[in-house]
Amino acid sequence: MIFGDGDNDLFNRFTIAIDVIGHELTHGVTEYEANLVYSGQSGALNESISDVFGSMIKQYSLNQRVDQADWLIGAGLFTAKVHGTERHGPVLRDMANPGQAYNDPLLGKDPQPYHMDHYDPTLEDNGGVHINSGIPNRAFYLTASTLGGYSWERAGHIWYETVCDPRLRPTAQFSDFAKLTLENAEKLYRHGSPEWTAVLEAWDRVGVPVPVPAIGGR
Amino acid sequence: MHMQVKTEGGIAGPIPGLSKPIVLDSDTLPPQEAEEMRQLVTAAHFFELPAQQPLPQRGADYRSYTVTIDNGERHHSVQFTELVADPHLRDLLAFALKHKSSP
Numbered sequence: 400m401i402f403g404d405g406d407n408d409l410f411n412r413f414t415i416a417i418d419v420i421g422h423e424l425t426h427g428v429t430e431y432e433a434n435l436v437y438s439g440q441s442g443a444l445n446e447s448i449s450d451v452f453g454s455m456i457k458q459y460s461l462n463q464r465v466d467q468a469d470w471l472i473g474a475g476l477f478t479a480k481v482h483g484t485e486r487h488g489p490v491l492r493d494m495a496n497p498g499q500a501y502n503d504p505l506l507g508k509d510p511q512p513y514h515m516d517h518y519d520p521t522l523e524d525n526g527g528v529h530i531n532s533g534i535p536n537r538a539f540y541l542t543a544s545t546l547g548g549y550s551w552e553r554a555g556h557i558w559y560e561t562v563c564d565p566r567l568r569p570t571a572q573f574s575d576f577a578k579l580t581l582e583n584a585e586k587l588y589r590h591g592s593p594e595w596t597a598v599l600e601a602w603d604r605v606g607v608p609v610p611v612p613a614i615g616g617r
Numbered sequence: 618m619h620m621q622v623k624t625e626g627g628i629a630g631p632i633p634g635l636s637k638p639i640v641l642d643s644d645t646l647p648p649q650e651a652e653e654m655r656q657l658v659t660a661a662h663f664f665e666l667p668a669q670q671p672l673p674q675r676g677a678d679y680r681s682y683t684v685t686i687d688n689g690e691r692h693h694s695v696q697f698t699e700l701v702a703d704p705h706l707r708d709l710l711a712f713a714l715k716h717k718s719s720p
Binding site: 409410413419422423426430437445446449473491503504505506507508510523524525528529530 | 625626628629630631632633634635675676677678
C-alpha cells in the first residue's frame with residue numbers, strides 16, 4: 400500500500416486524512432473482488448470506488464448523514480500555501496463538484512470532469528484514472544444525496560454489491576458499471592423503487608445513461 | 618549530459634502545476650554534482666536498460682517516472698515506477714528528486 404510522506408512544502412503527510420487511508424485500503428478490496436484494470440475507464444472506476452468507500456469511511460467515523468458530509472477527498476492534506484476554491488479549502492478531489500477541488504496559482508485548477516461531455520481522453524495518468532474518476536464519483540454522490548440518510552446504508556450497499564458482482568469484468572467501462580449498479584439496485588430493492596430510480600437518474604445526470612430493462616429483465 | 622525526469626501518478630493524480638519535469642544539465646550543475654550524475658548513470662548502465670521496466674502486477678496510486686538522458690552521443694528514455702527494484706535506478710531517481718524545485 401502506498402501513501403507518501405508529503406513534502407512539507409505543498410503537501411502534509413498523506414496519512415493525515417481518514418478518507419485517503421480508506422481510499423488505499425479499498426484498492427485492496429477492489430483488487431480481490433473485481434480486479435479492475437488500472438487504466439482508462441476501468442482504472443477510473445477503480446479510483447472512484449476507492450474515493451466512494453474512502454468518503455463513506457470518513458462519514459461513518461463522524462456519524463454523518465449525506466447532507467452533513469463534505470464529500471471531499473484529502474481535506475487537510477495540502478499545506479496553508481495552497482489555495483482552495485470558493486466552496487472550501489484545497490483538497491485532492493471534490494466528489495459533489497468534480498473540478499472544484501482546488502484552484503491555485505501554483506497548482507493550477509483541478510482537472511476532473513463532472514460529466515461525460517468533458518471526459519478527458521489523456522494518455523497520462525494511466526489514461527486519466529485520477530481525472531475521469533470524477534464522473535462515477537459524482538454519480539455516487541448524486542445517488543446518495545437523492546436517497547438521504549446515511550450513504551453506506553443504501554447507495555453504499557448498491558455500490559458494494561456491484562464491486563463484488565461476478566459480472567463486473569476487469570475491463571469494465573463506465574456504462575458496464577452503471578448498468579450493474581442499476582441491476583443491483585433492482586435486486587436489493589426493486590424495479591422502480593426510490594433506490595433504483597436514484598441510481599438511474601444519477602448516471603443520466605453525469606452523461607452515462609443506462610437503458611432501462613423491462614421489469615425483472617436482464 | 619542532459620537529464621529530464623517526468624513524474625506521473627500518486628494518489629493525488631496529475632496536478633497541472635506540478636507536472637513540470639525536473640531538468641538537470643552537467644554544464645550548469647556544480648562540478649561535484651555533475652560528476653555524481655555521470656557516475657550514477659554509468660552505474661545504472663542506463664543506456665542498456667529496456668525502455669520500460671516491469672510494471673507492478675498489483676497496487677494502485679504508485680508514481681511513475683520517465684527518465685530521459687542525452688550524453689551527446691546517445692539518447693535514451695526509461696520508464697519505471699516507484700516500486701522499481703533496481704537499486705541503481707533508485708539512486709539515480711533520488712539524485713534527480715533532490716533537485717526538484719518548488720513550482
